Amino acid sequence: MAEQMTAGCTQPTPSRRIVIAGGGYAGTTLAVRLGKRMRPEDDIEVVLVEPNPCQQALSELDLVAVGPPRPEFCELWHPTVFRDLPVTVCYNRLHDVDAQEHTVLIGPRDGERERVEYWRLVLATGAIAFVPPVPGLAEHAVTMWSVEDAQELQRRIEAAFKRAAKLYTREERSRVLSFTVIGGGATGIEIVGTLGQMLPRRARDAGLDPADLRVRLVEGRPEILYDLPKAQRAKAVARLERMGVELVLGEMVERVEEDEVILESGERVDANVLVFCGGAKADPDAIEWGLEAESSGRLVCDEYLRSPHHEEIYVIGDVAAFRDPKDNRILPMLAQFAIRQAEHTADNLLREARGEEVTPFVPHMHGEFVSVGPRWGVGWMWNLNISGIPAIIMKRLTYVLYWFIVGGVRLAWKRTREMLSMQR
Numbered sequence: 001m002a003e004q005m006t007a008g009c010t011q012p013t014p015s016r017r018i019v020i021a022g023g024g025y026a027g028t029t030l031a032v033r034l035g036k037r038m039r040p041e042d043d044i045e046v047v048l049v050e051p052n053p054c055q056q057a058l059s060e061l062d063l064v065a066v067g068p069p070r071p072e073f074c075e076l077w078h079p080t081v082f083r084d085l086p087v088t089v090c091y092n093r094l095h096d097v098d099a100q101e102h103t104v105l106i107g108p109r110d111g112e113r114e115r116v117e118y119w120r121l122v123l124a125t126g127a128i129a130f131v132p133p134v135p136g137l138a139e140h141a142v143t144m145w146s147v148e149d150a151q152e153l154q155r156r157i158e159a160a161f162k163r164a165a166k167l168y169t170r171e172e173r174s175r176v177l178s179f180t181v182i183g184g185g186a187t188g189i190e191i192v193g194t195l196g197q198m199l200p201r202r203a204r205d206a207g208l209d210p211a212d213l214r215v216r217l218v219e220g221r222p223e224i225l226y227d228l229p230k231a232q233r234a235k236a237v238a239r240l241e242r243m244g245v246e247l248v249l250g251e252m253v254e255r256v257e258e259d260e261v262i263l264e265s266g267e268r269v270d271a272n273v274l275v276f277c278g279g280a281k282a283d284p285d286a287i288e289w290g291l292e293a294e295s296s297g298r299l300v301c302d303e304y305l306r307s308p309h310h311e312e313i314y315v316i317g318d319v320a321a322f323r324d325p326k327d328n329r330i331l332p333m334l335a336q337f338a339i340r341q342a343e344h345t346a347d348n349l350l351r352e353a354r355g356e357e358v359t360p361f362v363p364h365m366h367g368e369f370v371s372v373g374p375r376w377g378v379g380w381m382w383n384l385n386i387s388g389i390p391a392i393i394m395k396r397l398t399y400v401l402y403w404f405i406v407g408g409v410r411l412a413w414k415r416t417r418e419m420l421s422m423q424r
């Protein structure tokens with residue numbers, strides 16, 4: 001049975017304690033796989049350190065950011081996931097690593113901390129939204145990196161609807177009902193696509209005229225979704241335009257004021273509700289832990305996903321700077337890599353416990369899908385371009401696969417039903 005603790009996190013010292021910091025896609029997958037596959041003779045204790053009692057499944061945020069208002073959908077409860085597994089879940093933070101002594105400091109943000117020994121340490125503390133120092137941006141924009149962000153966007157949509165309902169001219173209402181997303185990468189397109197598709201219905205339900213809505217995307221490059229094949233980008237543009245989303249491309253933002261964005265060209269874009277989806281950076285605390293890091297802040301790791309000079313420390317997921325041996329480029333921050341790295345690390349840890357050789361991690365990207373609105377998508381798989389309903393099915397199937405990995409058939413079935421009911 002899973003132990004769930006809030007203060008003292010560990011059992012009497014076993015021979016092999018694996019401490020995992022971070023219970024996101026990487027940490028949760030790793031803890032579940034170890035919990036399912038380790039044997040009593042491996043003599044392993046697994047301690048997962050994560051401040052939140054739930055995993056925020058970030059790739060599902062587009063489903064809940066605009067409505068119907070159920071942001072808790074993309075929270076996966078750790079007490080349920082680990083109910084029947086031999087994993088100690090410690091709802092605290094990792095504060096420091098002593099790589100020489102093989103100890104970590106664990107505890108709440110403010111309060112008593114405990115020094116805990118490890119046999120192996122896995123750092124999987126993820127990334128946070130990156131907001132560049134554009135004047136006014138941090139004050140006025142909501143980012144899209146957590147359930148709280150999704151709830152904040154919901155709150156701002158409601159507030160805009162309430163204000164618009166009291167106005168008499170279309171011009172005034174359109175200024176208040178102006179929704180602007182900055183960032184034409186996957187996250188920005190998913191959010192603006194969902195706004196473009198869902199807001200007209202929500203406006204009608206609220207007794208407002210959908211013709212008053214203004215939904216815009218601002219992107220500094222001349223194109224959106226630059227990671228996707230050209231043909232897929234063009235399809236995404238056509239889809240957004242059909243929804244009535246106005247695309248402002250090749251324009252950098254100079255500054256942001258209370259309800260408008262001022263571009264470097266001098267053009268002003270109404271933005272009563274502003275969402276910034278312009279990037280992410282590795283967990284900023286990680287560079288304090290004395291391990292080798294790239295200039296971007298991501299922790300360096302070798303072909304086995306281990307920190308250089310510290311074979312007992314693995315680094316996986318968004319916080320890790322793993323270089324693909326094929327082109328020497330650092331892998332992008334994607335859940336699919338976080339999950340694969342976690343599975344590989346679980347297997348390597350079991351190999352180590354059993355006196356076998358560890359094997360290198362070889363990344364493969366089999367496909368990528370982006371939703372453009374809740375019922376349509378673009379992407380590719382095995383060199384095949386896929387768009388429309390098949391693409392959105394592929395994207396949602398990746399969620400189902402993840403739920404199956406961490407929670408088996410029961411969780412996958414329960415959440416699939418919830419997801420289908422939300423998409424109606």
Ligand SMILES: Cc1cc2nc3c(=O)[nH]c(=O)nc-3n(C[C@H](O)[C@H](O)[C@H](O)COP(=O)(O)OP(=O)(O)OC[C@H]3O[C@@H](n4cnc5c(N)ncnc54)[C@H](O)[C@@H]3O)c2cc1C
Binds near residue numbers: 025057061093094334
């Ligand atoms: C809106 C959005 C949509 C996305 N869509 C997709 C998609 O469609 N496909 C895809 O592949 N990827 C997608 N991604 C990217 C994907 O979500 C990330 O790559 C993935 O979350 C990385 O997993 P991770 O476990 O490394 O980090 P996370 O999932 O971010 O988990 C990190 C965990 O570490 C915890 N933590 C942080 N600091 C500490 C500490 N000091 N001690 C203990 N715990 C700590 C945090 O609380 C968090 O739970 C999307 C991201 C966003 C924001």
